[in-house]
Amino acid sequence: MAGWNPWHGCHRISEGCRHCYVFRMDSRYGRIPDTVRKNREFTLPIQKNRDGSYKIPAGEVVYTCFTSDFFLEDADAWREEAWRMIARRQDLHFFMITKRIHRLSQCVPQDWGEGYPNVTICCTVENQDRADFRLPIYREAPICHKQLVCSPLLGPIDLSDYLGDWVEQLTVGGESGNEARLCRYEWVLDLRRQCMLRGIPFRFMQTGARFERDGRIFRVPRKFQHSQAKKAGLDYL
Numbered sequence: 370m371a372g373w374n375p376w377h378g379c380h381r382i383s384e385g386c387r388h389c390y391v392f393r394m395d396s397r398y399g400r401i402p403d404t405v406r407k408n409r410e411f412t413l414p415i416q417k418n419r420d421g422s423y424k425i426p427a428g429e430v431v432y433t434c435f436t437s438d439f440f441l442e443d444a445d446a447w448r449e450e451a452w453r454m455i456a457r458r459q460d461l462h463f464f465m466i467t468k469r470i471h472r473l474s475q476c477v478p479q480d481w482g483e484g485y486p487n488v489t490i491c492c493t494v495e496n497q498d499r500a501d502f503r504l505p506i507y508r509e510a511p512i513c514h515k516q517l518v519c520s521p522l523l524g525p526i527d528l529s530d531y532l533g534d535w536v537e538q539l540t541v542g543g544e545s546g547n548e549a550r551l552c553r554y555e556w557v558l559d560l561r562r563q564c565m566l567r568g569i570p571f572r573f574m575q576t577g578a579r580f581e582r583d584g585r586i587f588r589v590p591r592k593f594q595h596s597q598a599k600k601a602g603l604d605y606l
């Protein structure tokens with residue numbers, strides 16, 4: 370597992386961004402998160418060690434652009450070069466999550482075709498409104514590997530109009546941070562039920578900081594949010 374953040378910074382685009390961790394981390398360190406800048410590690414996928422081997426060895430999953438959004442307007446001038454590096458490293462798998470799937474068609478390279486086989490683009494939807502906007506676009510988009518992410522989950526979401534065998538996995542998580550909004554167990558269970566009906570793998574990734582179950586609200590410290598979700602035993606397939 371490797372990380373690659375070709376650029377840093379973002380702009381809030383929907384409710385799920387309200388307590389974005391990039392903004393939280395940057396404000397903690399006195400940085401301005403909506404000033405988007407190219408990172409020094411921009412060329413990391415093609416950087417080599419002294420012995421000529423790649424710094425990121427073959428076979429790694431590369432978590433890409435987790436301190437921004439790969440399809441951000443501010444990065445339009447840099448993205449083509451990023452795609453060229455992704456295309457060159459067919460021995461890696463690039464995994465990215467976006468809230469800007471509506472920009473995909475204007476952001477893919479000329480040789481994209483039906484998508485690069487070494488790229489997973491996840492679409493994130495935090496509520497019904499964003500699911501109804503993003504998923505019709507996402508479903509039709511030429512992408513080889515598609516996964517849904519409902520995180521931070523802010524309410525119940527009915528995905529029955531959208532789920533199908535084109536979805537490789539659905540991942541759910543609550544919101545982190547001091548001001549986290551509530552995530553309800555029943556919303557998580559319902560998404561799991563929808564996945565099970567269609568045989569889609571389901572992952573409950575993290576509870577978030579405020580989790581409600583059986584009418585009780587739990588404050589879950591950051592270090593236990595993943596383990597508590599695992600303990601619930603909801604993962605499917």
Ligand code: SF4
Nearest residue numbers: 379380381386389437
């Ligand atoms: S799109 Fe992602 S990185 Fe950008 S503000 Fe929203 S949550 Fe943060």
